[in-house]
Amino acid sequence: MNAHGAPRMARTATLTWRGIVAGAREIAPVAIFVIPFGIAFGAAAIEKGLSAALAVLMSAFVFAGASQFAALDLWSSPMPYLMLALTVFAVNARHILLGAALAPWLLHLPVAKRYAVLSVLSDPNWAQATRALQRGETDAGLVLGSGLLMWVAWILATGIGAVLGSNLGDLTRFGFDVLMISFFTAAVVGQWRGLPDLVPWLVAAAVALVGASVLPFGWHVVAGALAGGITGALRHG
Amino acid sequence: MVDGTTAFLAIALMAAVTFLTRIGGVVIMSFVPITPRIEAFLRHLAVSVIVALVVPAAVKGGPTAVLAVATAGLVMVLTRSAVGAMLAGVACAALLRALPIPLL
Structure with a gap:
């Protein structure tokens, strides 16, 4: 790999x-x-x-x-x-x-x-x-x-x-x-492929954190995930 | 008091909505050609979902949860064992909560 x-x-x-x-x-x-x-x-x-x-x-x-x-x-x-x-x-x-x-x-x-x-x-x-x-x-x-x-x-x-x-x-x-959350943390760490991953992950974390306080319950995960995915696609696509 | 018929209907509604969310992603993607860019999107999406689940939950959980997550991450790096990381995170939280000094 x-x-x-x-x-x-x-x-x-x-x-x-x-x-x-x-x-x-x-x-x-x-x-x-x-x-x-x-x-x-x-x-x-x-x-x-x-x-x-x-x-x-x-x-x-x-x-x-x-x-x-x-x-x-x-x-x-x-x-x-x-x-x-x-x-x-x-x-x-x-x-x-x-x-x-x-x-x-x-x-x-x-x-x-x-x-x-x-x-x-x-x-x-x-x-x-x-x-x-x-x-x-x-x-x-x-x-x-x-x-x-x-x-x-x-x-x-x-x-x-x-x-x-x-x-x-x-x-x-x-x-x-x-x-x-410990199990999911392990899943994230296991997917680490090097520094280029850092930016999409940080974007996902930031959007999810902000979303958790401004979006209706449950939607911060969707918002953070989409933000991270789009960031990754723009950088690697 | 919720009567039986209402309860059945409510459960059926919940089951239908949840099933649609479970199959929805694959149904949508069956209409979208999977180009390299879409594939890059999906790969980053996969990790981002977990990041978006973990980070706010850890922050909301306070210092105990943050330390537990850090421990789990460290154990994963060292051992590459997801189950080991999970147990280490839980052990860390249990230990911190057993301490006489309450964390923030």
Whole structure:
């Protein structure tokens, strides 16, 4: 791999059982640490008046923690459907960018497999997938397997939290809240290709920081990512 | 109290919107020819998403989170192990929070 030349993108994509198993195995340590967040969501959902079954149903069908917590804030009768849809879209809009970044790879897959893989796309397994791409992997099973394991962990943890409620206390106090940002930091550092990367990264960081205080909740990530991407394209394109 | 039907509808709506965001990027890119410039954009986009997630979250988390992120970054540089970096960041935060002196 050269230091800061042409990006390395897979020219082909496969989807195998071997990849699915490998992806699940690789994400397992992260999936374990997702459990406290799932438990916290389950407990919070019960406090909001959802049944345990509904909390688990939401985790199974939505599978996007931040937006599920945001939805609990809006959970009332009459249901503010439009606000709910807009909030969920805003919090999850970054998925569009995550997916786009994987497009040069996933577009090589047949349509059904492509969308199956994307249906379990989340931040951690996406970060893992981008690193796998860098080392030349072509098996999209890595994304599907890691996503499925995260999904199962999220559903199980929601169920545990919904049944046990707040009896467990706030598990996130043990530093679990810094877990994700630490993992993402590792993903960023792992992608470092040399000094030319610095400017787009700084632009992304600056725009995201400013955006966090001036933009509606969730949009600073989208703004920062687009700014960094455009800066990179202008400098290297 | 939210009744069952309303709850089902709300969850279905959330699921549909979230699924659209998950497939949206690839759907859009299937209509855009992937030129070298677009590819450079996507590669920088990929890292920038993570930078945009981490930096504001670390700043909002205060000195503890910033130090945890720094530790995670350092461990990643030294060991190239994402899981090791993750555990080091968490350990750092837990340690700082256990200290009798509260950080800012």
